Amino acid sequence: MKMPRGSARFVIGFLALPVIIYVVFVIAPYLQAFYLAFTDWRGVSASPRFSGFDNFTKLLSDPTFWTAVGHHVVLLLVLPLATLAIALFFAFLLNMGAGTKGVRGSKFYQAVFFFPQVLAVAVIGVLFQAVYRPDQGGVLNGLLDLVGVEPIGWLTKPNLALWSLIAVLVWQAVGFYVVLFAAGMANIPKEVIEAAEIDGCGRARMFFQITLPLLWDTVQVAWVYLGIAAFDGFALVATLSVDRGGPDQSTTVLPLEIWRTAFTYSKFGYASAMGVALFVLSLTFAVLTLRVTRRERIEF
Amino acid sequence: MSNLTVDRPVERGGAGEVRRPGKRGNGVLGGLSHIALAIWAATVILPILWTFLASFKTNTEIFSEPLGLPSSMHWGSWGRAWEKANIGQYLLNSVVVVALSTAGTMLLGSMAAYVLARFSFRGNRFLYVMFVSGMVFPVFLALVPLFFVVRNLGLLDTHTGLILVYIAYSLPFTVFFLTAFFRTLPSQIAEAALIDGASHTRTFFQIMVPMAKPGLISITIFNVIGQWNQYLLPIVLLSGNVEDKWVLTQGIANISTNAGYQADWPSLFAALTMTIIPALAVYLIFQRQIQAGLTSGALK
Numbered sequence: 001m002k003m004p005r006g007s008a009r010f011v012i013g014f015l016a017l018p019v020i021i022y023v024v025f026v027i028a029p030y031l032q033a034f035y036l037a038f039t040d041w042r043g044v045s046a047s048p049r050f051s052g053f054d055n056f057t058k059l060l061s062d063p064t065f066w067t068a069v070g071h072h073v074v075l076l077l078v079l080p081l082a083t084l085a086i087a088l089f090f091a092f093l094l095n096m097g098a099g100t101k102g103v104r105g106s107k108f109y110q111a112v113f114f115f116p117q118v119l120a121v122a123v124i125g126v127l128f129q130a131v132y133r134p135d136q137g138g139v140l141n142g143l144l145d146l147v148g149v150e151p152i153g154w155l156t157k158p159n160l161a162l163w164s165l166i167a168v169l170v171w172q173a174v175g176f177y178v179v180l181f182a183a184g185m186a187n188i189p190k191e192v193i194e195a196a197e198i199d200g201c202g203r204a205r206m207f208f209q210i211t212l213p214l215l216w217d218t219v220q221v222a223w224v225y226l227g228i229a230a231f232d233g234f235a236l237v238a239t240l241s242v243d244r245g246g247p248d249q250s251t252t253v254l255p256l257e258i259w260r261t262a263f264t265y266s267k268f269g270y271a272s273a274m275g276v277a278l279f280v281l282s283l284t285f286a287v288l289t290l291r292v293t294r295r296e297r298i299e300f
Numbered sequence: 301m302s303n304l305t306v307d308r309p310v311e312r313g314g315a316g317e318v319r320r321p322g323k324r325g326n327g328v329l330g331g332l333s334h335i336a337l338a339i340w341a342a343t344v345i346l347p348i349l350w351t352f353l354a355s356f357k358t359n360t361e362i363f364s365e366p367l368g369l370p371s372s373m374h375w376g377s378w379g380r381a382w383e384k385a386n387i388g389q390y391l392l393n394s395v396v397v398v399a400l401s402t403a404g405t406m407l408l409g410s411m412a413a414y415v416l417a418r419f420s421f422r423g424n425r426f427l428y429v430m431f432v433s434g435m436v437f438p439v440f441l442a443l444v445p446l447f448f449v450v451r452n453l454g455l456l457d458t459h460t461g462l463i464l465v466y467i468a469y470s471l472p473f474t475v476f477f478l479t480a481f482f483r484t485l486p487s488q489i490a491e492a493a494l495i496d497g498a499s500h501t502r503t504f505f506q507i508m509v510p511m512a513k514p515g516l517i518s519i520t521i522f523n524v525i526g527q528w529n530q531y532l533l534p535i536v537l538l539s540g541n542v543e544d545k546w547v548l549t550q551g552i553a554n555i556s557t558n559a560g561y562q563a564d565w566p567s568l569f570a571a572l573t574m575t576i577i578p579a580l581a582v583y584l585i586f587q588r589q590i591q592a593g594l595t596s597g598a599l600k
Contacts, residue, residue, distance in 0.1 A: 025468035137363030
């Protein structure tokens with residue numbers, strides 16, 4: 001619509017409040033973060049003192065930083081792969097290929113699988129404390145006890161704790177992607193599937209050569225979503241892990257270190273530098289993924 | 301909605317039971333896939349069910365017989381969670397905060413999106429990009445400056461501050477989605493209303509908003525769930541000695557930290573149950589809309 005006369009006041013009136021709130025609470029803080037990252041501000045002095053690249057050189061030789069980055073690399077590899085594999089598997093089972101209404105109980109399964117998605121991660125963290133209790137009183141160790149397995153320190157063993165947390169992230173995410181992929185598979189025309197069947201296409205081949213290529217756009221979006229989630233993990237690590245990121249930093253993540261550095265140690269400049277590092281890492285991931293996964297779109 | 305009762309999978313004999321149109325002879329496969337699906341459903345249901353049951357147990361029962369049923373229904377823990385652990389207060393706070401912030405997000409977000417979608421003026425593109433760019437940045441980058449912005453405005457430890465921040469950080473996706481939505485709506489009706497002498501404001505609220513209802517509902521659900529489940533922003537912005545203002549996620553995490561000291565596990569699980577049940581109830585009623593709302597971001 002061309003700008004009709006007398007509508008300037010309307011446009012300004014409608015935009016003023018959202019723009020002000022957005023600039024004050026979102027844009028200004030983001031810009032300030034880049035500035036604070038180059039200061040040694042600890043919140044006391046009136047104006048932060050410029051310290052050049054000090055924070056970043058310190059960051060590069062900070063073992064905690066690299067431990068956290070290492071955990072993001074693990075998360076980045078495992079979280080999307082495991083979640084997508086399980087979700088695609090279940091979505092395929094529910095649809096039995098594509099283009100049909102799905103197996104019996106399909107709606108029930110989707111409803112159950114999706115439910116963790118509406119729960120707060122903080123609530124799930126507390127819930128899984130009971131599941132992962134290190135003695136026989138835990139749900140998981142109680143079950144293992146039935147088959148005579150000794151209790152396992154799911155969250156207390158440093159080399160197991162991160163995997164236990166990743167399992168929870170996968171547990172929560174799978175349902176969302178099952179619903180997403182099941183909807184995508186239901187949209188694949190029945191004729192395509194029937195034609196493949198007539199040609200004697202087996203189930204596995206059907207999945208890899210028909211369903212997956214036709215679903216590629218959605219899978220790509222899902223990959224980016226899960227990759228971005230791999231750079232978070234704050235709420236779960238803060239509520240479920242031993243000593244917030246422990247034992248012995250074995251589960252710590254950058255968001256948690258940013259929060260701790262800022263609000264426990266009051267190193268606001270250093271925390272901002274970590275924030276910039278996190279931003280650079282996640283942006284690099286997003287750009288690379290979009291580059292690598294770009295393919296010809298298949299129209300159907 | 302009624303899916304849970306109607307489509308509940310019936311125990312089936314196994315081979316040959318799952319009949320499909322066109323008979324693919326996949327009885328065994330069908331049976332196996334139901335087993336796989338049922339196992340995942342169990343991993344979702346069991347921890348939640350365990351928590352419900354644990355809230356009626358005694359301390360001893362919870363950990364000596366983790367897989368047993370409560371000897372009798374001990375409702376005492378529910379009373380303690382509601383009164384002493386303040387779950388009632390946290391629940392009320394969450395309801396108030398999320399009701400106001402979602403209402404604000406939807407009002408301001410749809411106003412901005414409408415103007416950006418329907419009016420051409422200098423700076424339109426710039427403002428749109430500014431709003432949408434907020435989706436790229438991790439909130440952890442802004443965390444430190446945001447804390448000081450809120451503090452300098454005197455809004456730290458207030459619900460007003462939290463509500464404004466929720467609105468600001470929900471605007472990017474809301475504006476992005478609704479701008480696209482308003483562009484798809486026909487413009488003739490709005491033009492007719494303007495010709496008939498209705499003001500722009502009136503045209504927006506009485507014509508465009510009702511027409512945009514499906515999109516508005518999806519995004520409302522998206523925002524309600526996102527803001528309800530927030531954990532990071534409350535623990536940063538309501539971090540002072542203001543326990544009476546805490547929201548539910550914050551309260552639950554805190555109760556879980558204290559449960560160990562006070563050795564009152566049943567009331568932790570009662571608190572957890574009281575947190576999960578409303579989410580479950582809302583989910584069962586609005587399941588279809590919630591799934592559509594949450595996946596709307598991934599499906600363009």
